[in-house]
Amino acid sequence: MTAPHADQLIDGYLARLDAAAGDLPKAARQELVDDVRAHITEARTREAEETDAAILNILDRLGEPAAVVAEARERLGIRAPQPYRPGLLEVLAVILVPFFWPIGVILLWMSPAWHWRDKLIGTLVPPGGYLGLGILGLAAAHSGSGPCVIVSDAAGNTIQNTCQQAGPSWLQAFIAVALTIVIYALPLVTASYLAIRLRWGRQPQPGIASLRMERS
Amino acid sequence: MPVPADGLVSQMRRGALEYCVMALIQHSPRYAFEMIEALGQTGLLTTEGTLYPLLSRLRRDGLVKTEWRESSDGPPRRYYELTAEGRRALAAFRSEWTSFRASVDGILQEGKKS
Numbered sequence: 262m263t264a265p266h267a268d269q270l271i272d273g274y275l276a277r278l279d280a281a282a283g284d285l286p287k288a289a290r291q292e293l294v295d296d297v298r299a300h301i302t303e304a305r306t307r308e309a310e311e312t313d314a315a316i317l318n319i320l321d322r323l324g325e326p327a328a329v330v331a332e333a334r335e336r337l338g339i340r341a342p343q344p345y346r347p348g349l350l351e352v353l354a355v356i357l358v359p360f361f362w363p364i365g366v367i368l369l370w371m372s373p374a375w376h377w378r379d380k381l382i383g384t385l386v387p388p389g390g391y392l393g394l395g396i397l398g399l400a401a402a403h404s405g406s407g408p409c410v411i412v413s414d415a416a417g418n419t420i421q422n423t424c425q426q427a428g429p430s431w432l433q434a435f436i437a438v439a440l441t442i443v444i445y446a447l448p449l450v451t452a453s454y455l456a457i458r459l460r461w462g463r464q465p466q467p468g469i470a471s472l473r474m475e476r477s
Numbered sequence: 478m479p480v481p482a483d484g485l486v487s488q489m490r491r492g493a494l495e496y497c498v499m500a501l502i503q504h505s506p507r508y509a510f511e512m513i514e515a516l517g518q519t520g521l522l523t524t525e526g527t528l529y530p531l532l533s534r535l536r537r538d539g540l541v542k543t544e545w546r547e548s549s550d551g552p553p554r555r556y557y558e559l560t561a562e563g564r565r566a567l568a569a570f571r572s573e574w575t576s577f578r579a580s581v582d583g584i585l586q587e588g589k590k591s
Contacts, residue, residue: 278526289533296509296529299555303510306551324524333530 264313270320271301278326284342285333293333297323347374347459355455358383359448369455379458383451494521495531496570499540499563506544508554532557540566 264270275294282290304319305311323329334341350372357365369375369383497519501512509528516522535541540563544556559567 292533293529296532296555297526299552300510300513300525300529302552303508303554322524323526326526328524329526329530332524332527333533336530336534 264311264316266313267305267311267316270313270316271298274301274320274323274326278329281326281330282333285330285337285339289333289337293329297329345373347372351459354383355452355459358455359452374459375455376458379455383455490521493574495535496567496574497521498528498531499535499559499567499570502541502557502559503564503567506556506558508546508556510554512557535563539563 275298278297279290279294282293285293300323301319304322305316308315308319331341333339350368351374354365354368354372358369359365366384369380375383494516497516498512501507501515507515509532513522513525513528516528522528532541536543536557539560541557542560544558545553546556548554
C-alpha cells in the first residue's frame with residue numbers, strides 16, 4: 262500500500278536536498294540526490310504497511326537536507342558559501358543608478374548582492390535614470406511643438422489648426438506638475454528600493470550558518 | 478560537569494566512522510542500506526543521510542568501488558566493495574587504533590587510580 266502523500270513528501274525532501282546542494286559540483290550533487298532517492302526507495306520496501314508517518318520517519322532518519330549537504334561539503338573539502346557582504350560597489354551602484362545610469366546599471370549587474378529581479382527593476386524603472394528622463398523630456402517637448410500646423414486657404418481663413426489646446430490650461434498645468442514630481446521622484450524611489458533589497462540580502466543564510474556554529 | 482570537548486568527540490566519531498564503514502565491507506560487498514542497519518545500533522551514525530557523502534568520498538579516493546546489482550526483493554542496489562588500497566588503509570588504521578586505544582586506556586586508568 263502506498264502512503265497517501267508519499268510522492269509529495271519524498272519529492273519535497275529531494276527538492277530541498279537538491280536546493281541545499283546548489284553549491285556542490287554538479288556530479289557530486291547529482292550523485293547525492295540519486296543516492297538518497299535510492300535509499301528512500303529501499304527503505305520503503307521494508308515498511309510492512311506504508312503510511313505517511315512511515316515516510317516521514319524515513320525522511321527524519323535521513324536528517325535535514327542542510328545537515329546532509331554540510332557533511333558532503335566537509336567530505337569534499339568545500340567551504341560553505343559565505344554570506345555576501347555588500348560594500349562600496351553596492352553603495353556606488355545605488356547612487357549611480359539614478360544619477361549616472363549606464364555606469365550604475367553596470368555596477369548593479371556586477372554585484373551579487375541583488376536578486377536578478379531587483380536588478381531588472383533597477384534597470385528598467387525608470388529607464389535611463391535622470392539622464393534618460395532628460396532625453397525623454399527633450400523629446401516630449403520637441404514633439405509637443407512639432408505637429409502644430411495651421412493650414413489656411415487663399416483667403417486667409419484657417420482650415421485646420423492643430424495648435425488648439427486639448428483641455429483647460431489649469432488641468433494641463435496640474436498634470437504637468439504631477440508628472441514632473443512623479444518622474445523626478447521615480448529614480449530616487451528605485452534607488453531606495455535597491456537599498457532596501459540590499460539590506461535583506463545581507464542576512465546570512467540561516468541553515469548553513471547555524472549548522473556551522475553547532476559543529477565548531 | 479559539562480560534557481568534555483563535544484566537538485572533539487564528534488570529530489573522532491566522524492573520523493572513526495570512515496574506517497568502520499570500510500570494516501563493514503571487508504569480507505563481502507554490501508549496499509548502503511545494509512551498512513546503515515549495521516551501524517544503526519552503534520550510535521556512530523545519527524543522521525543516515527550523511528553516510529552517502531562519506532561513501533562518495535571513499536569511492537573518489539579509490540578506497541572502495543561500487544557496482545549496481547539487481548535484487549530479487551527490491552530495487553537495484555549499489556554494492557560497495559573494498560579495493561586493495563582500501564584494505565591497506567583499513568589495516569593501517571586498525572593497528573594505529575589498537576595502539577592508540579591502549580595508550581589512552583592506560584592513561585585514563587592511571588588517572589582513575591590516583
